[in-house]
Amino acid sequence: MSSRRVVAVLALAALVLTSGCIGFLTGEETLTFESEPATADATVAGNAGYETNGTETFAVNRTLSFGGQERQIAASNHITTYEKTLDLGFFGEAKLGSFSVISTPAVEVAGQPRSPIGDYSNDDLIRLVDNRYQGLSDVDQVSSRNVQMLGQTANVTKYSATARFGGDEVDVYVHVTKVQHNEDFVVAIGLYPQQLDGEEENVLELIRSVEHPSEA
Template identity: 70%
Template sequence: MSTKRFATVAALALLVVTSGCLGVLTGEEALKLSSEPAAADATVAADAGYKTNGTQTLEVNRSFSVAGQERKVVASNHVTTYEKSLDLGLFGDVKLGVFSVISTPAVEVAGETLNPIGDYSNDQLVGLIQSRYQGLSDVEQVSSRNVQVLGETANVTKYSATARVKGQTLDVYVHVTKVRHNDDFIVALGLYPQQLGDEESNILELMRSVEHPAEAEG
């Protein structure tokens, strides 16, 4: 399983949904929306053994027909990914521990938030990931807890799942949370093998350390 692909798919899942909500807007000029990058604290990530793959800007262009007018919308989202190499014995040294922070613009018009991510539960968010990544299956909720993320109380849901790694199946845990901060929604995702249960504390600490806005990681 490619952790980079996992993070990219997670981000794209959000982008597809986000870009689909903007058709109510009208005007002649293209509407450009961009989130501020979000990232984990560099020291916390290093102490937990995670290295960043950098921040990607994922841009979606859509054209909509509203009241007989065509309107182009350009939405820029950001995803910062961290990976940890884990020794899984039979599987060898595998980059499977992953933590990703996704920022997506809230999109407010006349006081109304149009980005449906704001209404999505953690179950719906992990469902987006599963539906777009065939290597992740048998997702079931295990537990939930609250942690402080960006000064807000965020509900973190833990899921058990099965992933494909080098042609073999591996039981993993997935953690998902979401908060609204300033003009963006921030979604944080963590994934690691179930046999490394102590990794949960690292994922939660990374979530607590999220910064927004943050300088884009190189």
């Protein structure tokens, strides 16, 4: 057996000992990871005019290779969303802002990081907003600043973009940041129309107020 093969086998053995998952070693079971939910402080959100839509769980499955063998892992992630709306009477309600907190496991298998989020820059993370808002166009970085989140210095990048809400296009600002906290990566994303004066500070306060883990 080659030295590389020996290392792979030892890595798998160490993984089994720490996870207790014999089925993962044999390929009969999927190794599972789950993040702790993250939220914004309810008082801060309420004072800024945001209401939560609750916390959802979504799964991501990946195939990993060890010593020429393929094994399956599944990561359960959480996303908590908040929205700010204004009642326009006869014209109905208009969405004025959105704030999302995403937690995903900082997966390590055999001592190696296996979560793509860990390598994502803020430019990569804004693609998550792409998926949620039916696409962003004309995305440009406006500024960058440091804000405290979960006791750490988080780099918050501000972008200008055009977002599609239903059939309408709206010029928006998007704020994106990420930190690793405990066993998870926590991502915060704030989006609001550019015409909404003063909303940037509300988003930054929401970022500062993020709690993890939370009682979601």
